[in-house]
Amino acid sequence: MTASPATGLPLSVRQLTKSYGGRLVLQSVTLEIAAGEIFVLMGPSGAGKSVFLRHLIGLEEPDSGEILVAGARVGPEAAETKHRLAMVFQSGGLLNSLNVEENVGLYLSEHRLQPPAEIARIVAEKLSLVRLGPDDARKYPSELSGGMRKRVAIARALVVEPQLILYDEPTSELDPLVSLTIGREIVNLNQRTGATSVVVTHHRDLAFGIADRIAFLADGQILALGTPAEIRASTVPLIQQFLTAEFK
Amino acid sequence: MFRNLGEMILLFLSVVRALPRAWRERRKIGEQLFDIGNASLFMACILSFFIGGVLALQSGPVLVENGIGSALGNLVAIAMCKELAPVMMSILVVGRVGSAMAAELGSMRVYQEIDALRTLSINPVNFLVLPRVAAISVVVPCLVIFANLVGWLGGAVVAAHNDRIAVPWNTFFASIRDGVDTGDVVNGLIKSFVFAVCIGVICCHQGLTTMGGPRGIGRSVTKAVVNSLVLILILDYVLTRLLLPFDNGFSL
The missing domain is CATH 3.40.50.300 (P-loop containing nucleotide triphosphate hydrolases)
Structure with missing residues (x-):
């Protein structure tokens, strides 16, 4: 998908x-x-x-x-x-209980669309598109700046491969x-x-x-x-x- | 509270419909079990010990004066397992866990995390409510069993060491063994399970329907706690009445 x-x-x-x-x-x-x-x-x-x-x-x-x-x-x-469809919220809408990697891969993991290794690869790919690295992937939303939160939210939206x-x-x-x-x-x-x-x-x-x-x-x-x-x-x-x- | 009753019933039915997913959500349920147990166990221990102790202290001298001090263990045990442990543990869980649940979900609602879940085609009931309601429904009856044991111990300590009572340990526990059957314990477990489901549904509902920013979160927490307490006390009477016919023949 x-x-x-x-x-x-x-x-x-x-x-x-x-x-x-x-x-x-x-x-x-x-x-x-x-x-x-x-x-x-x-x-x-x-x-x-x-x-x-x-x-x-x-x-x-x-x-x-x-x-x-x-x-x-x-x-x-x-x-x-x-x-x-995907939406990037004003506040980012990131789940505070999940780290960046889990937030971005949430759609794939919850719907079991890919095995964990493939999810990790896709997440890394989407994060790199918004210029975030592996170190950022392990951070929690509370540790991110406003701009980083927005970029993570965009990466999460991209995982859906949205048409809108x-x-x-x-x-x-x-x-x-x-x-x-x-x-x-x-x-x-x-x-x-x-x-x-x-x-x-x-x-x-x-x-x-x-x-x-x-x-x-x-x-x-x-x-x-x-x-x-x-x-x-x-x-x-x-x-x-x-x-x-x-x-x- | 009654205005939201219909919504709460619908949420409860959604949770029931989502039950087949419980195995799939086992990791989240496990995390909730740990969190709820961790938050409640120590307080449950203190609370139960002193409730058992107070029961013995209040009723012991009267029973001893009337020559039936040997029935003290029976009285403390029945009161604990059928009434006080289920109600007090539920009240404890409302205060320590239910309020946190409502605040967490309320904050997720206000900061658009729940909307974000919906846009990712993730059902908030499956993702957030099911693990919490399932975990609380398991934890509260377990706490009640634990509270029974600690409460009996508290009663026994007071009975043995208070000069006006002076009922020996052996007599106290023999009275429990002779007077309490499985049905009495099951009675309390049924009550606690129903209370737990109500706490979970009410607190999650209040969290999910939070409106109006941080003040709204505060309002939701207050409403979640008050509504849960009111419903626990109403249901306590209803369940006691319903379970009364089984008192003399209710066993596993």
Whole structure:
């Protein structure tokens, strides 16, 4: 299963609506994401970006609307569908009771997809892709820096050989150099595996540096959708404010 | 608590459905058995010794005054194995293990570890809940057997060395041998097993449904402990009532 080449999956979101306690977080969000593209969802904090992402992988159920991954509707068991989906969480989502090697190999060991020796080889390979070595493999998440945790989370997602990979704020809490590294990893992985990548971020440089297309989300609504150049040219005041805001 | 009862029953049924995987999860169950036993054994020893001692101290003088001091061992043993050991060990496990369970799972929930498991197609019930519920269900009855023995010993020490009681060791243990049968011990083991399953399910449920960051973890731990204690005491009455008809003919 892990050896098969990944091919990106197209994604279709139709009229997605979600509210919490009477507050609308997503309002009839509709968009299409092409197979193999890097799609960035950006917007201010609290815009509903992470909630949107959680819907894509079935961690949240919409109040109304639907999400289709390669034509198949995403439900609460999305993670167990025939497609290989993976998500890199904002906090990394690493299991603190397991070391790096066990975290990265968890998918293979729990589903008994490979013998232990082969799992160790695959784990080492995936860790080297995100520039982590054998010494790091024996560390526990609490011993890792924020950037290393993110990279381990990416390595763990790669073990699944995902056809759709979701990144939730992959550069939050990271310094600019590590953010750059993570951005490059996302592009490299996309080019190498062909997996569709959906990245949620409010990091402008990252968004414009890696995206094929960008959607700008605010107050649960898509304000603009297009290529980075089209988003830069947007006349929507909030987007202009967001793109030009800086300390004087 | 009752609002969540339906969810807890569903979680319990999920654990039952996952039972065939128990052998596959034996390593995790083993780790939990060690952790729970390690956390509880010393406290169980102290608690049981003094409970047995207090029972003897409270009832011994009265029995001796009425000329039936020789029945003290029987009284302490029956009280320990049918009531005090199952209830007290369960309360101990709630405090030392159940709260930790709720906090650990709550933290995993808040820091997205459980979501991460789901995205890896790993069922959190199989991976997290089954090992904990299975281990606690084995450990609590074992603790009860241990507590019975230590409690009887505590009772015997007090009975022999308190001047107002002065029931010799031989008389105390002969009374236990004559008055306590296997059914009495099994009665307590059945209770403790039911309590253990409830503790495991309630504490795991509270952990898995934690919301709202570190404060939410604190709330979950409190609710897990309070709900477990309330249910233990309610179930204690219900089970005692249900097991009453077997009192005179319940044996292996």
